[in-house]
Amino acid sequence: MGSQTPSHPILNGLNDAQRRAVTSEAATVAILAGPGSGKTHTLTARVVWLVDHQGIRPEDVIVATFTVKAAREMKERIGKALGNGRENKLILGTFHSIARRYLAAYGRHIGLNPKFGIADANDSSEIIKRICKRLQLAIDPAGARAWISKKKSKGNEATPKSARQEASKTAGLQELDTCYHEYQKHLEASNLLDYDDLLVKCVDLLRKFPSSVSNIQTVLIDEYQDTNGVQYDLMKLFAQHRQRITTVGDPDQSIYGWRSAEIRNLWKMLREYPQTDEISLEENYRSSQAILDLSLEIIKQDQKRYNKALKPTHNKGSRPVLRRLKSASAEADWIVSEIRRVLVMSGDMLTHNDVAILLRSAALSRHIETSLGKAGIPYRMVGGFKFYERAEIKVLIDYLRVIHQPKNNDALANILNVPRRGIGESSIKGLLEEAETSSLSLWDVLTKHCRGDRTAKTKLTKQAEQQLSGSLLRPLQDIRRRIDEANGSNQTPFGLVEMIEQLLAKLNFQEHLKKKYPDPDDHGQRWANVQEFVNLAAEFERDMRRSNEDELPEIEGLDQTRETEALPRFLANVALASDAQTKDDEGQRQPLVTISTIHAAKGLEWPIVFVPAVYDGSIPHTRAEDGDEERRLLYVAMTRAQSLLYLSWPLFGANGNGERNQLSPFIEPASRFFMSKGPCLDRPVMAEIARILRRKLPSERLIYSSLPAMFSPEDDLFPVEPEEASKVLEHEFDRQLRRYLEEVPRTKRPRLYGPLGGQDDGEEVPWMRHTTAVEQVPASFKASMPGFVTVGAHQAAITAANTAAMAAQKTEKSKPLTNKRPSGQTSILGFVKTHSAPTRTRTEPPVDSRPSNAISARSRFEFEITPKAASVQPAIDPGLAGHKLRAGILMSRPSVPNDEEPVKKKQYACFSSSPPRAAAMEDTKYEGSSTAQPDNGGMPPPGSTRPATCLHATSSGIGSVFRKPQGLGQRTLAPLETLRKPFKPLSMNRSS
Numbered sequence: 003m004g005s006q007t008p009s010h011p012i013l014n015g016l017n018d019a020q021r022r023a024v025t026s027e028a029a030t031v032a033i034l035a036g037p038g039s040g041k042t043h044t045l046t047a048r049v050v051w052l053v054d055h056q057g058i059r060p061e062d063v064i065v066a067t068f069t070v071k072a073a074r075e076m077k078e079r080i081g082k083a084l085g086n087g088r089e090n091k092l093i094l095g096t097f098h099s100i101a102r103r104y105l106a107a108y109g110r111h112i113g114l115n116p117k118f119g120i121a122d123a124n125d126s127s128e129i130i131k132r133i134c135k136r137l138q139l140a141i142d143p144a145g146a147r148a149w150i151s152k153k154k155s156k157g158n159e160a161t162p163k164s165a166r167q168e169a170s171k172t173a174g175l176q177e178l179d180t181c182y183h184e185y186q187k188h189l190e191a192s193n194l195l196d197y198d199d200l201l202v203k204c205v206d207l208l209r210k211f212p213s214s215v216s217n218i219q220t221v222l223i224d225e226y227q228d229t230n231g232v233q234y235d236l237m238k239l240f241a242q243h244r245q246r247i248t249t250v251g252d253p254d255q256s257i258y259g260w261r262s263a264e265i266r267n268l269w270k271m272l273r274e275y276p277q278t279d280e281i282s283l284e285e286n287y288r289s290s291q292a293i294l295d296l297s298l299e300i301i302k303q304d305q306k307r308y309n310k311a312l313k314p315t316h317n318k319g320s321r322p323v324l325r326r327l328k329s330a331s332a333e334a335d336w337i338v339s340e341i342r343r344v345l346v347m348s349g350d351m352l353t354h355n356d357v358a359i360l361l362r363s364a365a366l367s368r369h370i371e372t373s374l375g376k377a378g379i380p381y382r383m384v385g386g387f388k389f390y391e392r393a394e395i396k397v398l399i400d401y402l403r404v405i406h407q408p409k410n411n412d413a414l415a416n417i418l419n420v421p422r423r424g425i426g427e428s429s430i431k432g433l434l435e436e437a438e439t440s441s442l443s444l445w446d447v448l449t450k451h452c453r454g455d456r457t458a459k460t461k462l463t464k465q466a467e468q469q470l471s472g473s474l475l476r477p478l479q480d481i482r483r484r485i486d487e488a489n490g491s492n493q494t495p496f497g498l499v500e501m502i503e504q505l506l507a508k509l510n511f512q513e514h515l516k517k518k519y520p521d522p523d524d525h526g527q528r529w530a531n532v533q534e535f536v537n538l539a540a541e542f543e544r545d546m547r548r549s550n551e552d553e554l555p556e557i558e559g560l561d562q563t564r565e566t567e568a569l570p571r572f573l574a575n576v577a578l579a580s581d582a583q584t585k586d587d588e589g590q591r592q593p594l595v596t597i598s599t600i601h602a603a604k605g606l607e608w609p610i611v612f613v614p615a616v617y618d619g620s621i622p623h624t625r626a627e628d629g630d631e632e633r634r635l636l637y638v639a640m641t642r643a644q645s646l647l648y649l650s651w652p653l654f655g656a657n658g659n660g661e662r663n664q665l666s667p668f669i670e671p672a673s674r675f676f677m678s679k680g681p682c683l684d685r686p687v688m689a690e691i692a693r694i695l696r697r698k699l700p701s702e703r704l705i706y707s708s709l710p711a712m713f714s715p716e717d718d719l720f721p722v723e724p725e726e727a728s729k730v731l732e733h734e735f736d737r738q739l740r741r742y743l744e745e746v747p748r749t750k751r752p753r754l755y756g757p758l759g760g761q762d763d764g765e766e767v768p769w770m771r772h773t774t775a776v777e778q779v780p781a782s783f784k785a786s787m788p789g790f791v792t793v794g795a796h797q798a799a800i801t802a803a804n805t806a807a808m809a810a811q812k813t814e815k816s817k818p819l820t821n822k823r824p825s826g827q828t829s830i831l832g833f834v835k836t837h838s839a840p841t842r843t844r845t846e847p848p849v850d851s852r853p854s855n856a857i858s859a860r861s862r863f864e865f866e867i868t869p870k871a872a873s874v875q876p877a878i879d880p881g882l883a884g885h886k887l888r889a890g891i892l893m894s895r896p897s898v899p900n901d902e903e904p905v906k907k908k909q910y911a912c913f914s915s916s917p918p919r920a921a922a923m924e925d926t927k928y929e930g931s932s933t934a935q936p937d938n939g940g941m942p943p944p945g946s947t948r949p950a951t952c953l954h955a956t957s958s959g960i961g962s963v964f965r966k967p968q969g970l971g972q973r974t975l976a977p978l979e980t981l982r983k984p985f986k987p988l989s990m991n992r993s994s
């Protein structure tokens with residue numbers, strides 16, 4: 003290994019560990035690190051380094067990412083650093099898309115028809131359902147599909163069964179086997195590969211025909227913790243000639259066990275490649291210290307996990323919020339009010355783009371969508387209905403699939419009666435069954451019908467037969483003929499766009515939409531989607547002509563099948579783009595709140611994150627098999643947040659009248675570390691947010707002058723203790739809230755791609771692309787925030803805020819403050835697990851064992867309100883809610899004598915109770931505004947001991963729970979020895 007790190011622009015701004023990872027000369031490198039530590043950033047830099055500095059040709063590098071979106075982003079970043087379009091030569095994409103490229107180029111070596119199509123998840127489900135029905139199998143089709151997929155994704159881990167094992171199979175297992183074989187037979191007959199097949203067949207190809215990857219110099223894998231058995235095999239096979247592999251991953255973020263991801267793959271790699279250079283990245287660049295502390299507090303409950311250090315690079319910031327609401331709809335309304343509050347209080351520093359609402363399951367989106375819609379807040383959906391899943395787009399894709407592969411029974415069945423041709427559901431089923439039992443394709447069965455062959459079993463009316471022939475078979479044949487003629491005669495290929503336009507004309511598609519969706523808005527939007535689809539096709543063709551990036555590099559002496567036709571590549575792109583939104587979505591000029599499933603949020607970050615429905619049954623989900631994976635899911639959600647993190651849960655199900663929910667057992671033990679309502683968004687808090695995001699905070703004067711009248715600057719529209727709020731009050735509250743929401747005109751919801759699912763599954767709601775912007779909301783709305791705070795109180799709050807702002811400005815000019823840490827006090831930065839908390843035990847309220855004069859006075863905003871205390875005595879007098887702290891030197895903290903225990907100085911990480919204001923903020927850490935807190939076992943000081951005059955912020959939170967382990971010492975790069983010898987058993991209790 004080189005002793006001196008050479009310089010290269012890509013290394014600028016990286017920390018030592020990242021530099022080491024980027025420039026490592028070891029053949030295999032494993033980068034293991036926590037969230038936000040720059041794993042993807044580092045991997046991207048390593049690709050650039052290998053190409054630009056080490057001189058590896060980009061076409062000899064494979065980079066596998068977990069999602070299409072990640073691939074796109076990585077390519078963009080690499081492109082910027084490499085220049086000259088060299089990024090297009092990399093073999094970069096998801097495992098599936100890379101596998102598809104190899105199969106298309108060399109698949110014939112394993113007997114694959116290169117014109118294969120891809121059966122998407124929907125196709126697979128439909129095929130399996132039909133097999134179960136036809137063979138009267140008593141198995142659940144969805145379960146069978148999962149079983150088949152799991153079996154395929156095991157890779158070479160799936161050990162062959164002995165004859166005895168085979169014989170002792172239960173009836174259920176035998177039926178699953180039968181279903182599996184029938185399913186494979188069907189796919190082969192239709193020349194289709196499902197997602198798992200793409201990987202399995204590629205493994206087969208690379209084993210039997212290794213020269214297809216003889217050029218590959220190095221392989222890099224992102225999100226390694228989520229690779230499954232077959233992906234592990236693929237990784238090794240890609241790298242079989244040079245054995246150069248770099249992986250980045252975080253076992254704590256392994257959330258795809260249900261897709262057979264193996265977090266054991268990490269250990270496997272270290273065992274199989276013992277010379278691996280192991281590198282940990284320990285600095286977190288994403289989140290505030292408070293967010294990191296709490297996230298770690300939750301993940302460390304998993305006693306089996308591999309423990310990593312994660313140091314914040316940001317200050318303490320605001321403590322995360324855990325909010326209880328009465329019902330799911332109140333929860334949604336609260337989220338909306340909090341989004342508005344934060345955005346208003348930030349001036350224009352934050353926009354809707356900075357907010358994400360992350361859901362454990364898509365079905366939870368219903369209330370949130372409703373509330374956002376009513377408030378006129380535009381949002382985008384991720385991880386739910388996608389552009390390509392819209393009914394009008396899906397049907398066009400099915401038409402194209404049939405043009406490409408007339409024997410694709412499923413695609414053909416989907417379009418038989420679209421537009422209407424007088425063929426009912428039962429006839430379609432009959433025709434499909436007829437095709438399957440007679441071993442003919444559906445296309446052939448239809449052709450027989452249309453030729454008037456009376457031997458056909460399914461009876462169709464004469465009119466239906468005419469329709470089928472005239473408006474389905476013949477037009478599709480015409481288009482197919484044109485493609486073949488163009489291919490055969492070396493003419494310009496029949497363009498994709500021309501093909502789609504011809505199809506639309508022959509089907510009279512616009513008329514069909516008008517008839518099917520009579521609402522003019524509805525069919526208008528759907529027609530706009532269709533046009534967008536044509537644009538996408540045009541863009542695809544343009545890209546294909548420009549870079550041909552899907553092609554694999556030439557290898558001397560090897561003959562590749564060249565895909566000249568755009569159609570199959572376009573279709574493969576669509577089938578594999580399941581997690582990517584269209585460019586249209588991303589390029590939205592209007593800022594949008596993101597609603598996403600947690601799974602789809604992996605690898606992303608937002609300044610403000612809401613995680614609703616954190617109750618037992620939602621997370622962990624009732625149907626989840628692996629509790630540890632559920633906890634990791636929560637950890638992934640929490641660590642997406644940069645500055646503000648909100649968790650919430652409804653006390654009762656079914657609109658507040660159903661069964662009482664219980665807080666998630668993952669959160670319960672840590673619940674005391676949260677604030678019970680949103681933070682006071684005063685100047686220091688906003689300044690800290692600005693600093694984390696590296697943005698400029700508008701002046702206080704500007705922010706306050708643009709506050710809407712009657713705007714409540716506090717999170718006080720919803721009771722903190724919903725179960726104890728009086729019925730009368732609740733009724734009044736609900737009434738006011740309803741009125742407030744109803745005052746907002748019912749503009750069309752700006753949903754982009756339809757609901758995430760849940761009750762609305764399958765039912766599509768009219769789609770509006772460029773509709774409601776917050777600007778369109780009338781001023782009356784902005785000026786009518788309701789709540790319990792009186793006009794007088796608000797005015798007082800605003801006046802107080804303005805006074806404080808002016809005072810702050812004066813002080814800034816006069817005397818800057820510093821926040822030097824007293825000598826002898828250390829900063830708590832690293833937090834490493836020292837003990838694990840049992841998952842489901844409720845922790846007793848802490849006994850305050852700290853020396854009382856070590857109790858840091860904390861900000862009134864951050865002051866811990868235990869549920870009981872909160873209901874009895876609010877921590878802040880509502881009348882003071884809007885008051886600002888006097889800037890400048892605050893009065894000294896009163897001492898709270900405690901005769902029993904002496905002060906233990908060394909317990910202090912840094913104890914600065916006087917928060918510096920404004921000018922001193924630059925080097926101040928605060929939760930509110932201070933640096934650290936006494937080692938009090940991580941417990942927040944109980945309300946009763948809070949000195950009454952201490953309104954200024956010092957620290958709290960849980961940072962002090964964590965002690966730097968002695969072994970860690972000064973070393974930046976913690977060795978991963980524990981992974982090698984005896985590897986701590988990771989959570990592998992998933993049933994296989």
Ligand SMILES: Nc1ncnc2c1ncn2[C@@H]1O[C@H](COP(=O)(O)OP(=O)(O)OP(=O)(O)O)[C@@H](O)[C@H]1O
Pocket residue numbers: 015016017020035036037038039040041042043044252255287288604605606641
């Ligand atoms: N050395 C650095 N200096 C400043 N910012 C950095 C540095 N390294 C990474 N970052 C920033 O930190 C954030 C997180 O980086 P990245 O997404 O690569 O982390 P990650 O480890 O892949 O996260 P996760 O595992 O949670 O997806 C990004 O905004 C990135 O730009």
